[in-house]
Amino acid sequence: MTTFRLSVSEWRPLVLKAPQWFPKAACLDTPQETAMAFPHLQQPSFLLASLKADSINKPFAQRCQDLVKVIEDFPAKELHTIFPWLVESIFGSLDGVLIGWNLRCLQGRVSPVEFSIAMEFLDPGGPMMKLVYKLQAEDYKFDFPVSYLPGPVKASIQERVLPDSPLYHNKLQFPPTGGVGLNLALNPFEYYIFFFALSLITQKPLPGSLHIRTSDCAYFILVDRYLSWFLPTEGSVLPPLPSSPGGPSPSPAPRTPAVPFASYGLHHTSLLKRHIAHQTPVNADPASHEIWRSETLLQVFVEMWLHHYSLEMYQKLQSPHAKESFTPTEEHVLVVRLLLKHLHAFANSLKPEQAPPSAHSHATSPLEEFKRAAIPRFVQQKLYLFLQHCFGHWPLDASFRAVLEMWLSYLQPWRYAPEKQAQGTDPQARCVSEKWAPFVQENLLMYTKLFMGFLNRALRTDLVSPKNALMVFRVAKVFAQPNLAEMIQKGEQLFLEPELVIPHRQHRTFAAPTFTGSFLSSWPPAVTDASFKVKSHVYSLEGQDCKYTPLFGPEARALVLRLAQLIAQAKQTAKTISDQAVESMTGRSFLSWLRLCPADPNGSSSGNDLDEGGQDSVRKTDEHLEKALEYLCQIFRLSETQLAQLTLALGTTQDENGKKQLPDCIVGEAGLILTPLGRYQIINGLRRFEIEYQGDAELQPIRSYEIASLVRVLFQLSSAINHRFADQMAALCSRADFLGSFCRYHLTESAQAGRRLLSPVGPGRRAPQVQGPRLSLRFLGSYHTLLSLLLAFFVASLFCVGPLPCALILTLGYLLYAVAMTLLTERAKLHQP
Numbered sequence: 001m002t003t004f005r006l007s008v009s010e011w012r013p014l015v016l017k018a019p020q021w022f023p024k025a026a027c028l029d030t031p032q033e034t035a036m037a038f039p040h041l042q043q044p045s046f047l048l049a050s051l052k053a054d055s056i057n058k059p060f061a062q063r064c065q066d067l068v069k070v071i072e073d074f075p076a077k078e079l080h081t082i083f084p085w086l087v088e089s090i091f092g093s094l095d096g097v098l099i100g101w102n103l104r105c106l107q108g109r110v111s112p113v114e115f116s117i118a119m120e121f122l123d124p125g126g127p128m129m130k131l132v133y134k135l136q137a138e139d140y141k142f143d144f145p146v147s148y149l150p151g152p153v154k155a156s157i158q159e160r161v162l163p164d165s166p167l168y169h170n171k172l173q174f175p176p177t178g179g180v181g182l183n184l185a186l187n188p189f190e191y192y193i194f195f196f197a198l199s200l201i202t203q204k205p206l207p208g209s210l211h212i213r214t215s216d217c218a219y220f221i222l223v224d225r226y227l228s229w230f231l232p233t234e235g236s237v238l239p240p241l242p243s244s245p246g247g248p249s250p251s252p253a254p255r256t257p258a259v260p261f262a263s264y265g266l267h268h269t270s271l272l273k274r275h276i277a278h279q280t281p282v283n284a285d286p287a288s289h290e291i292w293r294s295e296t297l298l299q300v301f302v303e304m305w306l307h308h309y310s311l312e313m314y315q316k317l318q319s320p321h322a323k324e325s326f327t328p329t330e331e332h333v334l335v336v337r338l339l340l341k342h343l344h345a346f347a348n349s350l351k352p353e354q355a356p357p358s359a360h361s362h363a364t365s366p367l368e369e370f371k372r373a374a375i376p377r378f379v380q381q382k383l384y385l386f387l388q389h390c391f392g393h394w395p396l397d398a399s400f401r402a403v404l405e406m407w408l409s410y411l412q413p414w415r416y417a418p419e420k421q422a423q424g425t426d427p428q429a430r431c432v433s434e435k436w437a438p439f440v441q442e443n444l445l446m447y448t449k450l451f452m453g454f455l456n457r458a459l460r461t462d463l464v465s466p467k468n469a470l471m472v473f474r475v476a477k478v479f480a481q482p483n484l485a486e487m488i489q490k491g492e493q494l495f496l497e498p499e500l501v502i503p504h505r506q507h508r509t510f511a512a513p514t515f516t517g518s519f520l521s522s523w524p525p526a527v528t529d530a531s532f533k534v535k536s537h538v539y540s541l542e543g544q545d546c547k548y549t550p551l552f553g554p555e556a557r558a559l560v561l562r563l564a565q566l567i568a569q570a571k572q573t574a575k576t577i578s579d580q581a582v583e584s585m586t587g588r589s590f591l592s593w594l595r596l597c598p599a600d601p602n603g604s605s606s607g608n609d610l611d612e613g614g615q616d617s618v619r620k621t622d623e624h625l626e627k628a629l630e631y632l633c634q635i636f637r638l639s640e641t642q643l644a645q646l647t648l649a650l651g652t653t654q655d656e657n658g659k660k661q662l663p664d665c666i667v668g669e670a671g672l673i674l675t676p677l678g679r680y681q682i683i684n685g686l687r688r689f690e691i692e693y694q695g696d697a698e699l700q701p702i703r704s705y706e707i708a709s710l711v712r713v714l715f716q717l718s719s720a721i722n723h724r725f726a727d728q729m730a731a732l733c734s735r736a737d738f739l740g741s742f743c744r745y746h747l748t749e750s751a752q753a754g755r756r757l758l759s760p761v762g763p764g765r766r767a768p769q770v771q772g773p774r775l776s777l778r779f780l781g782s783y784h785t786l787l788s789l790l791l792a793f794f795v796a797s798l799f800c801v802g803p804l805p806c807a808l809i810l811t812l813g814y815l816l817y818a819v820a821m822t823l824l825t826e827r828a829k830l831h832q833p
Contacts, residue, residue: 048082064117071131076138091199094148103219124229135188142191143183151325152310167299197304205329214334227342230297233349291366298378305336306382309389330402337406344416347371384541391453398467408478431482441491441534445541448551455559463570466621473624476631485635492550494531560636571625578618663687711781718777726772733773745822747773
């Protein structure tokens, strides 16, 4: 496919002739001339059919070039018929069958031409958005099926209850007689953003074989551009709407009324649930029209990406038999983290003189008011339930790092504040300012309950793994920031502070929504009671009857102590693994590097990824665990004496021989049974059962350092010799003289004979007896043995020694070695008690 790069500004002068679906005729520049010359083109179906045909036959660059010309030349009356198809062809179908332009896999370094054209076409100021505004000016509506909305929203609508979010108000369309399903009547901007946001969810997850960096993909970059355009961190107004040349300017206001900020993001009681049949219109304040695009964009992103769990649904998911309705992907989480980071920058760009709630006035820019309400009213509740689900259901592997960083990004709004640039370069010297105390208190559960959830996850993971050690280190480092733990503790004290009178469900009426007037005029009065604000936050997210577990209480402290114990054990295990690796590397010869020397048949792998990174990985793991332990001691004021006592109680001391003890077990009827502590020790690699081969050495599986066919031949040969001369070998070995000792050294009984077989799950039993001495020739099937013989013959040839004399010398040398070993063996037996 031949492609080329054209900027949007270059497309217009280059498209001088009509697109290829036009009949051959003179080039006509204006829509009016085109309509007069080709009256059949006024039929929308022909234009749509032509575009569909060209989407198959034309290259990508040519299709985009033609689309720019169509958007510029055709009126909205004809463009509105192709708009749903065009949106679906770009973002894919809602059922995930069509992938569209596959923006989630489109990368600049892989397909630079297609990437550049797509990004310019979909840019907030590009041709596609011009089409959106062109249709917006004509008050067109497009049906969006309710069945593809997030689960809680769909369930609410199907129960004929209007969802809490104002995004759905006055948009529901009941099916006609005989129709199937409910639809939302969306304006062009809403329809476009709905499809854009849902394409992240509805499209199939990327195959694991594709190693694609999410931040390099077109979709991720477009999200960033839309956020920067519609939620600007500089200035008090949005970029102006573009006007179409030769056509009417799009209306600066949506056709759906604005809704008070007070109604956003709150849990409502059943009294506040409005029946679908009673969708009351809202008298919009003209001042709110200035930010309708920002308002819509944020609501759609939050609804489509985060609103997959309601409080009732989350409580049902706590049952072990409950099935998950939605499972986010790592890519999904990374995009949500981008949204949170930008929202913090957006909210923190509020001018200092306008930051306090008391500063609200009608002279304040609507965008500045929106900055104040964005996070607490739109995001907080849905993000909390989303994070709760991830903490409880995400696999116990390194991919949880994406969820962890998203959580930590939300917990640290000061990282995205303008004054961050003025702070010192030393991260340890930075102290969390008291100005952030209200944010910490109003997001108390984000800090406390989710930290408890992380503790429970960390206790079930392998802390010897470098990636898991890094996650524990990251969380401990964030919570150990100076003054943060004190702020959290102060928030808990405010929540636990008893009050004489707390009206029933008073938290539900805090900033209760009203649906009359402007969102600016209905801004709730400032609540100065800090204790009441913290209680409102907790009750709105967890319900009136929630049971709060303090982060600095005894239950959480016990979990922290257990984690500290496991960190100490993991450090010791990592050091042991490192020492064993060094000894193993030191003891290997050049032949072992070639995998030619025999390995220990009873050796076992630790099953940990610590070896993959070598000594540098071991060093970093030890540093992360050491610093994590130090940070936990700072946060929860743990003493060294406590750690030493608890480490000793877990049995981390070594036994007399310097080897680790078995995992913690109890004796049952069928043998040893692992205790919960023993399971933790095995999962974290702290202890393990010594597993060794206890069968017939001749019947061991063929090793990688052996020649399979030769081993089988040698086994058959040795078996035949043993069978043929069994009596003679037994007679020789029974002699009491030197010849008997010499034969016993070579023709010995199996070392497993008479040995007790050990098992952690049952009583010991005797190994089956092997009758009589045997001859084993298996050593001749080893690459190591054969290469050693070849090397000996090669060295002998350098000294002009032929193969036969060399074989005699080797035989004589081995006989001398065997005689010496026989004498030493017999002498050792004489000194045994």
